[in-house]
Amino acid sequence: MSRSIRNQDVPELPRRRQVRTAGMSGNYWYVVEIDGRLKPRQVKRVRFWGQDIALFRDAAGELHAVEDRCPHRQLPLSQGFVEGGNLVCTYHGWKFDGCGRCTEIHHELGKGRTRLPRIRIRTYPVKAQWGLIWLFPGDPALADGTPLPTIPQLEGGQPWPFFPIDVTIKAHFSMIVENVCDFNHEYLHRHKRPFLQPILREWKQDADSVRVYYDTRFDGSPVAKLFMEGGARDLNEIEIWYQYPYQGSDIGGKYIHWLFMLPEDERTTRCFFVFLFGPIHVPIVNWKMPEFLRKPILWFTNKWYIEPLLGEDKWALELEQDGFERHPDAPQIELNPAISSFQRLSLEKWKAYQQSMERAGPKPAADPA
Numbered sequence: 515m516s517r518s519i520r521n522q523d524v525p526e527l528p529r530r531r532q533v534r535t536a537g538m539s540g541n542y543w544y545v546v547e548i549d550g551r552l553k554p555r556q557v558k559r560v561r562f563w564g565q566d567i568a569l570f571r572d573a574a575g576e577l578h579a580v581e582d583r584c585p586h587r588q589l590p591l592s593q594g595f596v597e598g599g600n601l602v603c604t605y606h607g608w609k610f611d612g613c614g615r616c617t618e619i620h621h622e623l624g625k626g627r628t629r630l631p632r633i634r635i636r637t638y639p640v641k642a643q644w645g646l647i648w649l650f651p652g653d654p655a656l657a658d659g660t661p662l663p664t665i666p667q668l669e670g671g672q673p674w675p676f677f678p679i680d681v682t683i684k685a686h687f688s689m690i691v692e693n694v695c696d697f698n699h700e701y702l703h704r705h706k707r708p709f710l711q712p713i714l715r716e717w718k719q720d721a722d723s724v725r726v727y728y729d730t731r732f733d734g735s736p737v738a739k740l741f742m743e744g745g746a747r748d749l750n751e752i753e754i755w756y757q758y759p760y761q762g763s764d765i766g767g768k769y770i771h772w773l774f775m776l777p778e779d780e781r782t783t784r785c786f787f788v789f790l791f792g793p794i795h796v797p798i799v800n801w802k803m804p805e806f807l808r809k810p811i812l813w814f815t816n817k818w819y820i821e822p823l824l825g826e827d828k829w830a831l832e833l834e835q836d837g838f839e840r841h842p843d844a845p846q847i848e849l850n851p852a853i854s855s856f857q858r859l860s861l862e863k864w865k866a867y868q869q870s871m872e873r874a875g876p877k878p879a880a881d882p883a
């Protein structure tokens with residue numbers, strides 16, 4: 515066979531091009547909102563890779579997530595309101611329960627009908643954990659068997675307190691992974707100095723994660739000087755992971771962060787950061803911060819230091835996205851060897867998810883046949 519007609523000879527796009535447009539596998543739990551921000555009888559629109567979802571909490575406090583589309587005239591249900599256990603579309607007043615069934619038609623042509631049209635819209639598994647709302651956008655049959663990440667600091671009788679930070683970054687999620695896992699952008703934070711003189715020591719990849727280890731110093735930032743044990747002088751290494759689809763880091767088992775990304779579309783990623791601080795020590799007197807002061811200190815640290823620091827990353831990432839769109843064919847020039855591992859993992863998971871969706875075939879129609 516002539517080589518020129520073999521399918522596999524169709525040149526693939528370079529990996530950088532592929533990864534910058536890849537989605538995330540739907541067969542994981544994703545954070546879609548901070549729990550306290552969705553009150554009973556409230557509905558909000560959330561988005562996973564182009565799918566709009568109406569997330570609502572009914573009057574009894576139970577969470578539900580349905581496709582954000584009224585099957586009557588396709589208005590977004592997130593523009594409606596919650597009444598009891600139902601989500602009501604504001605145009606003609608059709609009501610839908612958390613199972614996606616039409617339960618009532620308000621107007622004269624629907625009222626009193628003994629049988630409502632057999633309408634059912636798509637629903638999504640949803641639950642609250644650690645003050646965050648998690649949604650499973652993929653195959654619902656897999657939701658129960660798919661665990662949330664293991665975070666020992668949030669388990670047990672005395673979970674570490676934290677205030678989640680919600681930042682929307684107008685950039686593809688793969689750029690964000692490469693930002694948070696690659697300490698070579700120390701230069702961007704040269705004034706805030708969260709880490710100093712990082713040296714990539716090692717990285718490893720398996721089927722589900724990439725782990726990167728840096729030797730670095732943390733005693734340059736005001737946060738470390740004020741609130742970390744010994745001013746962070748004894749901390750000199752960090753483990754960073756991309757444990758698909760989550761990202762996180764650990765400094766000496768005492769300072770942990772997790773990043774739960776919600777890929778809204780090819781150029782928008784909502785990021786939920788969880789910063790976990792172990793013991794907080796007041797320097798000079800070497801006094802352990804009492805529990806009742808720990809939360810206000812964490813809140814203050816987020817507002818005064820961490821959020822402005824993330825603002826620097828957001829600024830750079832949005833410019834990187836813009837640069838990618840202006841120069842999509844520019845070659846990838848990368849000095850950090852771990853970056854290709856992040857990209858390979860993202861692509862492998864995305865391709866496996868697409869194949870699983872193809873195998874499952876088209877979904878049965880949600881609306882009446």
Ligand code: FES
Pocket residue numbers: 584585586587588589603604605606607608
């Ligand atoms: S469009 Fe929703 S009830 Fe008519």
Ligand SMILES: [Fe+2]
Pocket residue numbers: 693694699703827
């Ligand atoms: Fe950064």
